[in-house]
Amino acid sequence: MSFWSDPIRVANEWLNGLLTDLLPQAWATLIGNVIGVVVVSSFGLILVIFLIWLERKVAARFQDRIGPNRAGPYGLLQTIADIVKLLTKEDSIPEKADKVTFNLAPIVSMIAVLLIWAVIPFAPGWIGTDLNVGVLYIAAVGSFGILSILMAGWASNNKYALLGAFRAVAQLISYEVPMLLTLLVPVLLARSMGMMHIVHDQSLWFIVLAPVAGVIFLVSSIAEVGRTPFDLIEAESEIVAGYHTEYTGMKFGLFFAAEFLHAFTVGVLFAILYLGGWRGPGAEQYPILGMVYLIAKSSIGYFIVMWVRSTLPRIRIDQMLDLNWKVLTPISLALLILTAILDKMFAETALRAPVLLGANVLVVVLSWAIIRVLSRRSRRERKVFKKRPEARAV
Amino acid sequence: MTGMQGVFLFAAGLILWAAFMMVTRQNLVHAAFYLILALFGVAILFVLLDAGFLAVIQVSVYIGAISIMMIFAVMLTRGDVIEEDPVNKNYGWALLLAALFAFGLIILVGQWPAIASLPGAFDTSRDLAAELGVALFSPEGFVIPSEVASVLLLAALVGSLVVARRQKGK
Amino acid sequence: MIPLSWYLILAALLFCIGLYGVLARKNAVAILMSVELMLNAVNINLVAFWRYFTPGNISGHAFAVIVFVVAAAEVAVGLALIISIYRRRKTVAADEINLMKW
Numbered sequence: 001m002s003f004w005s006d007p008i009r010v011a012n013e014w015l016n017g018l019l020t021d022l023l024p025q026a027w028a029t030l031i032g033n034v035i036g037v038v039v040v041s042s043f044g045l046i047l048v049i050f051l052i053w054l055e056r057k058v059a060a061r062f063q064d065r066i067g068p069n070r071a072g073p074y075g076l077l078q079t080i081a082d083i084v085k086l087l088t089k090e091d092s093i094p095e096k097a098d099k100v101t102f103n104l105a106p107i108v109s110m111i112a113v114l115l116i117w118a119v120i121p122f123a124p125g126w127i128g129t130d131l132n133v134g135v136l137y138i139a140a141v142g143s144f145g146i147l148s149i150l151m152a153g154w155a156s157n158n159k160y161a162l163l164g165a166f167r168a169v170a171q172l173i174s175y176e177v178p179m180l181l182t183l184l185v186p187v188l189l190a191r192s193m194g195m196m197h198i199v200h201d202q203s204l205w206f207i208v209l210a211p212v213a214g215v216i217f218l219v220s221s222i223a224e225v226g227r228t229p230f231d232l233i234e235a236e237s238e239i240v241a242g243y244h245t246e247y248t249g250m251k252f253g254l255f256f257a258a259e260f261l262h263a264f265t266v267g268v269l270f271a272i273l274y275l276g277g278w279r280g281p282g283a284e285q286y287p288i289l290g291m292v293y294l295i296a297k298s299s300i301g302y303f304i305v306m307w308v309r310s311t312l313p314r315i316r317i318d319q320m321l322d323l324n325w326k327v328l329t330p331i332s333l334a335l336l337i338l339t340a341i342l343d344k345m346f347a348e349t350a351l352r353a354p355v356l357l358g359a360n361v362l363v364v365v366l367s368w369a370i371i372r373v374l375s376r377r378s379r380r381e382r383k384v385f386k387k388r389p390e391a392r393a394v
Numbered sequence: 395m396t397g398m399q400g401v402f403l404f405a406a407g408l409i410l411w412a413a414f415m416m417v418t419r420q421n422l423v424h425a426a427f428y429l430i431l432a433l434f435g436v437a438i439l440f441v442l443l444d445a446g447f448l449a450v451i452q453v454s455v456y457i458g459a460i461s462i463m464m465i466f467a468v469m470l471t472r473g474d475v476i477e478e479d480p481v482n483k484n485y486g487w488a489l490l491l492a493a494l495f496a497f498g499l500i501i502l503v504g505q506w507p508a509i510a511s512l513p514g515a516f517d518t519s520r521d522l523a524a525e526l527g528v529a530l531f532s533p534e535g536f537v538i539p540s541e542v543a544s545v546l547l548l549a550a551l552v553g554s555l556v557v558a559r560r561q562k563g564k
Numbered sequence: 565m566i567p568l569s570w571y572l573i574l575a576a577l578l579f580c581i582g583l584y585g586v587l588a589r590k591n592a593v594a595i596l597m598s599v600e601l602m603l604n605a606v607n608i609n610l611v612a613f614w615r616y617f618t619p620g621n622i623s624g625h626a627f628a629v630i631v632f633v634v635a636a637a638e639v640a641v642g643l644a645l646i647i648s649i650y651r652r653r654k655t656v657a658a659d660e661i662n663l664m665k666w
Contacts, residue, residue, distance in 0.1 A: 030397075459636065471656045491583070
């Protein structure tokens with residue numbers, strides 16, 4: 001196998017050979033693992049530099065602007081300039097803040113996102129660690145993100161930061177429910193929680209078998225990231241900047257970078273769970289092609305996230321909770337149960353795909369009808385407003 | 395000392411230190427953060443015991459749900475985030491009882507002949523999550539306990555909603 | 565290789581720290597947290613016994629999972645009670661909630 005078709009494996013074998021020559025086996029494995037961790041996490045961190053530029057460009061196009069175009073060709077070095085600016089800013093800590101927690105929060109928020117990358121299958125054989133509970137692992141490390149927001153909001157000792165943290169917990173914990181339920185749908189279809197296994201099982205993309213679950217996953221993931229239209233946690237017109245009100249310089253930069261990386265990670269997860277991951281013509285022989293396919297497919301999800309962000313206004317907090325508990329959660333519960341039953345009944349038959357697709361359509365039609373009926377009834381029951389008290393000159 | 399033992403001692407030290415800090419902190423939010431550290435240490439122990447599935451569940455249930463709820467409750471009952479005196483007047487007796495209990499347990503454990511046994515070989519390629527799923531829902535396994543547990547969860551869900559709901563007109 | 569005694573002693577110590585917390589702490593939330601420590605000590609024991617004596621049988625896992633469920637239920641109800649009490653009495657100190665004491 002040549003270097004260009006599978007650079008990671010070749011590099012890995014070379015490194016392994018080198019290390020086992022120099023060191024005892026246990027140390028070689030340990031150092032090999034540490035190097036793997038460093039490679040995967042620096043890939044994520046370097047990606048952020050590019051992502052911020054990309055998002056600013058795309059958002060600019062949506063708003064009929066040009067976007068960053070001064071630093072470097074096409075403004076590519078804009079993010080580097082921003083980083084330099086952030087690094088040279090004064091690092092201010094509020095006097096009454098809880099110092100340790102305050103400084104720890106941005107780190108935890110970045111770690112929470114980077115940990116997800118440990119189980120992302122980039123291409124055949126390219127995976128940090130192929131846990132057999134990979135999907136559950138993603139759910140577990142996601143909770144560190146909530147923790148970091150709570151830490152930041154509380155440690156700042158600022159009213160608005162604390163309000164932002166309260167909102168964040170209400171939103172993130174609520175949207176974790178439909179996200180987890182729709183994470184389970186691909187698990188049911190692939191009959192495994194391992195990420196590699198899920199990708200291998202998608203000779204037919206799961207978006208065909210479970211389109212509604214895919215959409216719900218994307219929506220609730222956007223809410224998990226806390227982007228517009230779900231950016232109530234940092235709504236600048238209401239609570240200044242939410243949990244990161246008191247943060248300056250690179251600490252704010254870490255929160256910012258974590259959010260961008262998380263948004264792209266949502267695209268990657270969507271691609272892996274519903275769009276077939278690295279699968280594509282020739283990916284098995286040439287793993288580097290698989291990486292290209294994965295990036296291309298992730299860009300679809302990421303583009304939708306950006307599109308939604310630049311199009312929709314922020315929703316109200318009661319709308320946010322209503323959407324989750326009255327729409328997304330019941331639909332994803334129904335989908336999960338239907339998928340479990342139908343997939344078992346029609347396993348290994350040609351009818352599997354059409355039946356599952358039909359069930360999805362049925363769920364959408366039924367829930368739409370229920371929502372229509374309920375909203376009409378509530379409109380009928382809505383009382384006529386009382387006459388408002390008027391201000392009069394006495 | 396092998397690598398495994400090193401990791402165990404690190405995790406054990408982390409757990410005990412964090413647990414001690416948790417029960418002695420005046421600031422309740424700090425106590426909750428130390429609780430998270432201790433629970434994370436327990437997750438490391440589960441990985442050492444080849445129970446990766448339980449480790450992931452431990453992180454997602456305890457850190458993701460229970461600890462966040464604890465911190466939330468502390469913040470909602472904000473009047474007492476920092477207690478002047480975190481312990482009640484019986485703390486001396488409590489200390490004595492806990493020390494006696496620890497002493498007794500360790501003596502008891504020490505007299506047991508199987509205490510020094512070492513773990514046998516373990517096939518790490520087993521899919522424990524699948525085995526656990528089958529065991530929890532098969533009639534030969536734990537179907538009754540797991541159903542009772544789910545009823546308990548449902549009851550807790552409804553019960554906590556009822557208890558914590560604001561009464562109308564207040 | 566780690567002998568079983570290490571796990572058992574660790575679990576015993578953790579349990580007793582939790583016990584001290586339950587008996588000595590004033591704040592009801594802190595008492596709940598200490599209960600979590602005790603439950604975790606039990607779980608360490610359950611999983612250690614599973615690994616050392618019956619790794620072929622999955623019961624140890626099943627027990628631990630049921631402990632998780634009970635812990636989650638306990639926290640949900642406990643915190644709801646604490647918040648409800650706080651609304652009425654404006655305190656969560658366990659020794660000030662003494663209306664039923666004679």
